[in-house]
Amino acid sequence: MNVVYGSPSFTSEVMGTGYCPGCGHGTVHKLLAEVVEELSVREKTVLCYPIGCAGLGGGWTNLNTLSCAHGRAGAVATAVKKTNQDNVIIAYQGDGDLAAIGMAETMHAANRGENITVIFINNTNFGMTGGQMAPTTLIGQKATTSPDGRDLERHGAPFKMAELIAKLEAPKFVGRYAVHDAKNAIKTKAAIKKGLQMQLDKKGYSFIEVLSVCPTNWKKNPLDSAKYIDEVVSKTYPLGVYKDVE
Amino acid sequence: MSKEFIKGNEAIAEAAVRAGCRFFAGYPITPQNDIPEYLSKRLFEVGGNFIQGESEVASVNMVFGVAATGIRSMTSSSGPGLALKAEGISNLAGARVPSVVVNVARGGPAIGTILTAQQDYLSATKAPAPGGFKCFVLAPATVQEAADLVYEAFDIADKYRTPVYVLADGMTGNMMEVVELPPMRELSELPSKDDWRVNKLEQDGNFRSISSYSPTAEGLQEMNEASEAMYQQWDKEEQRWEAFMMDDAEYVVTGYGSSGRIAKSAVKELRAQGIKAGLIRPITLVPFPKDAFDQIDYGRIKEIFVAEMSIPAQYADDVRWATKSKLEIISVLTSGGVILETEAIVDAVKERV
Ligand code: SF4
Numbered sequence: 001m002n003v004v005y006g007s008p009s010f011t012s013e014v015m016g017t018g019y020c021p022g023c024g025h026g027t028v029h030k031l032l033a034e035v036v037e038e039l040s041v042r043e044k045t046v047l048c049y050p051i052g053c054a055g056l057g058g059g060w061t062n063l064n065t066l067s068c069a070h071g072r073a074g075a076v077a078t079a080v081k082k083t084n085q086d087n088v089i090i091a092y093q094g095d096g097d098l099a100a101i102g103m104a105e106t107m108h109a110a111n112r113g114e115n116i117t118v119i120f121i122n123n124t125n126f127g128m129t130g131g132q133m134a135p136t137t138l139i140g141q142k143a144t145t146s147p148d149g150r151d152l153e154r155h156g157a158p159f160k161m162a163e164l165i166a167k168l169e170a171p172k173f174v175g176r177y178a179v180h181d182a183k184n185a186i187k188t189k190a191a192i193k194k195g196l197q198m199q200l201d202k203k204g205y206s207f208i209e210v211l212s213v214c215p216t217n218w219k220k221n222p223l224d225s226a227k228y229i230d231e232v233v234s235k236t237y238p239l240g241v242y243k244d245v246e
Numbered sequence: 247m248s249k250e251f252i253k254g255n256e257a258i259a260e261a262a263v264r265a266g267c268r269f270f271a272g273y274p275i276t277p278q279n280d281i282p283e284y285l286s287k288r289l290f291e292v293g294g295n296f297i298q299g300e301s302e303v304a305s306v307n308m309v310f311g312v313a314a315t316g317i318r319s320m321t322s323s324s325g326p327g328l329a330l331k332a333e334g335i336s337n338l339a340g341a342r343v344p345s346v347v348v349n350v351a352r353g354g355p356a357i358g359t360i361l362t363a364q365q366d367y368l369s370a371t372k373a374p375a376p377g378g379f380k381c382f383v384l385a386p387a388t389v390q391e392a393a394d395l396v397y398e399a400f401d402i403a404d405k406y407r408t409p410v411y412v413l414a415d416g417m418t419g420n421m422m423e424v425v426e427l428p429p430m431r432e433l434s435e436l437p438s439k440d441d442w443r444v445n446k447l448e449q450d451g452n453f454r455s456i457s458s459y460s461p462t463a464e465g466l467q468e469m470n471e472a473s474e475a476m477y478q479q480w481d482k483e484e485q486r487w488e489a490f491m492m493d494d495a496e497y498v499v500t501g502y503g504s505s506g507r508i509a510k511s512a513v514k515e516l517r518a519q520g521i522k523a524g525l526i527r528p529i530t531l532v533p534f535p536k537d538a539f540d541q542i543d544y545g546r547i548k549e550i551f552v553a554e555m556s557i558p559a560q561y562a563d564d565v566r567w568a569t570k571s572k573l574e575i576i577s578v579l580t581s582g583g584v585i586l587e588t589e590a591i592v593d594a595v596k597e598r599v
Contacts, residue, residue: 010451046445048311058455064444066314067457069337072307075299079308080445083269083295084315087445105307108300 008033010042010062018056022222024212025121027179029057031189032090032119036063039196045088046080048073050097053127053214071102074109077116088199089116096126099135099159106161113170113205117195120161120207122176123214124233131217135159138236143217158236162209166242172204174243178211178234180226194246203246211237249426254389254419255280257427258348258412259288261393262320265400266431267346268294269319271308273301275327276360277416278350282322302327306334306347313338313345314456316439318400322348324416326357328366332375335409339379340458340469344403346396347381348412350419351503353582361583362416364503367560370413371531378470380477381411382484383532387507389423395529397428402484404437406476413531415555417504417585480533487535488527491517495524496546497595498573500565501553502528505586509553512591519592521599539568549574549598553591557581 011033017026036042047063049055051070058065068076073091081089091109098106098120109116125143126132133143133150136158140149150158166174173195177188188210195206211233213225220228252260259281262270270289272282282298289296295312299305306321313319323331328349338345349370353363370383382402386392392414399410440446444456460466488506491513492498501509506527516523528535542550550573552562559577566575578594580586 043447044445046315055459059453062453064447064453065455065457066311066444067337067341067455067459068311069307069333072304072310072334075304075307076311079269079271079295079297080311080315082297083312083317084445087315104300105304108304 008037010037012060012062017060019053020216022213022215022225023053024123024179024210024214025053025057027185028119028121028188028210028212029061031179031185032092032192033061033063035189035193035196038193039200041088041196041200044086045090048077048080048089048091050093052094052097054092054094054097054121071097071100072105073097074102074105074118077118078109078112078114081114081116088196091116091118092121093118094121094127095123095134095136099161110165110171110205110207111168113172115199115202115204117192117199118207119192120209121212122161122209122237123212125214125217127214127217138233160237162207162242165207170205171207171243172245173198173206175241176209176211176237176239178229178239180211180213180229184239198246211239249424251422251424252389253280253422254392254414255350256284257389257393257425258322258396258414258419259284260427261397262346262400263288263292263294264428264430265318265397266433266436267318267320267400268292268433269296269309269312269317270321271297271299271305272321272323273299273305273327275324277352277362277420278322278324278348280419281348281350302330303333306331307337309345310334310337310341310343313343314341314444316443318436320346320348322350324350325352325354325366328369328374335381336375336377336379337458338409339381339473340377341456342407343409343456344407345409346399346403346412347409348396348414351413351415359583360416362420362504362555362585363581363583364415364505364555364561365581366413367531367554367556370411371534371564374411379473380532381409382406382480383411383413383530385413385502385528385531386418387503387527389418389421390425392418393425393427407442408476413503415504477533484530485533485535485537486529487538488525488529489538490525490527492524492526492541494522496522497549497551497598498524498526498542498547499551499553499591499595500526502531502561505553505555508586508588509591511588512553512595515588515592516595521595523595534564534568536568539565542569544572547573549576551576551578551591551594553578553586555580555584555586
């Protein structure tokens with residue numbers, strides 16, 4: 001049989017990713033695994049996983065993983081890279097982890113400019129715990145802890161992480177991408193590849209924000225979720241490259 | 247072997263380097279600042295790394311990551327800093343990551359005081375964080391012992407794949423004494439961690455995961471049973487204490503760390519006055535040296551004087567447990583940075599003679 005398209009050799013065929021059907025995480029995991037395979041860096045890679053849905057795919061990618069305490073992947077990844085320069089270190093985090101409880105670790109890791117790649121999954125809510133308001137929840141968006149919708153006066157504005165990180169001196173590559181359709185997924189993959197290649201070339205810190213769908217908590221089917229990214233989410237969070245000083 | 251007149255905190259730092267520690271992350275807090283200050287230069291001289299973390303939380307998690315790659319790693323702090331490190335310490339214990347955590351204890355609760363105290367006994371020995379686990383806990387009483395125990399802590403950590411908690415105090419950390427520093431270990435002689443470190447795939451090509459998480463209830467129970475078996479092994483094989491003048495003692499004084507040292511002076515003073523006093527000074531707090539208390543002649547001895555720089559008393563609870571409530575406990579306490587006086591212990595004993 002002539003296989004024209006398949007999974008990376010080291011992803012688990014037995015074990016699923018653990019994500020809900022239609023979830024964006026699974027797509028990002030697959031892209032990440034493809035990049036790792038294409039760059040032949042599986043042996044060297046350590047994934048610093050967060051707490052939250054983002055950690056569910058750990059076994060599926062079959063990459064060495066460090067389970068970081070909630071929000072601490074930025075600190076863990078910094079230190080692991082500093083002491084293991086030949087390893088490829090990826091911090092993979094959701095919005096509660098990276099932008100709420102881990103904000104200090106995130107900003108300091110970025111500001112130190114450690115030669116790591118941060119993949120930030122922004123799905124505008126706390127997925128695993130059932131859809132609570134996140135720092136990234138949109139104005140007007142309903143969440144289980146903002147039942148009337150996020151209100152600027154009551155809750156403050158959503159954090160735009162890519163824009164914030166791009167303002168710091170040290171980061172070298174910062175961009176916001178999406179995975180709700182093939183065109184965007186291909187761009188996301190290219191960004192991840194660029195980030196990892198920069199690590200290999202010792203060029204410095206890269207931050208890749210990915211707008212991701214959470215059909216379960218958004219209470220939308222996958223198609224409507226994809227539409228929501230196009231029509232709503234990406235209006236608050238414009239896609240594009242925010243910094244590229246490679 | 248080299249002898250040096252050195253401050254406790256610096257002796258701790260240098261002993262760590264000589265034990266093969268090549269990574270330290272920490273955050274400034276008094277009275278332990280000499281440790282990070284010293285290591286911020288020294289570690290780079292030996293090819294290691296130092297990071298001043300953005301917080302206590304970040305620092306201990308940095309140690310988690312680096313130690314998981316098999317590099318001997320340490321963090322240190324004091325009082326409120328340990329509260330912030332609690333999450334990280336439980337992750338070190340849950341994921342079985344060998345590491346050394348030093349507490350140069352100060353007075354509490356909370357901000358309390360920067361002055362020396364022993365208010366952290368319960369948190370160090372019973373519950374460094376929620377979740378139900380233990381660290382191996384060592385309690386040095388002198389600068390020499392601080393250097394020796396920190397040096398050894400790395401071996402204990404590796405032997406059991408556990409965090410080792412060194413409970414020192416501001417007094418030991420900040421006084422200068424003549425110390426014989428241990429020899430420099432060659433990294434090549436340290437135990438290999440290739441069979442578990444996270445940045446190496448399994449032999450069959452599968453991934454490794456260093457994690458305190460279990461996807462199944464049975465899996466977590468197994469992890470906890472394995473830890474419990476380790477704690478029981480510590481109990482059997484690792485209890486350590488100093489017994490002084492106990493053979494014919496009629497009055498027993500006990501204390502750990504600096505209080506143990508002061509208690510020893512009190513015992514010497516009492517002996518000079520013709521009173522048959524003896525000392526039990528735990529060196530391991532976990533495992534608790536209960537065998538030392540089992541050896542007490544309960545026919546001859548009726549009461550035990552427990553010296554500690556903590557109000558309320560904390561260590562005294564374990565003494566009560568270890569002596570099976572067969573002795574009357576007489577606590578001699580100070581708190582808040584007030585250093586115990588030898589005379590206070592001597593007087594407490596003499597009142598009963
Ligand atoms: S809850 Fe949302 S983010 Fe979590 S797995 Fe399900 S769809 Fe994905």
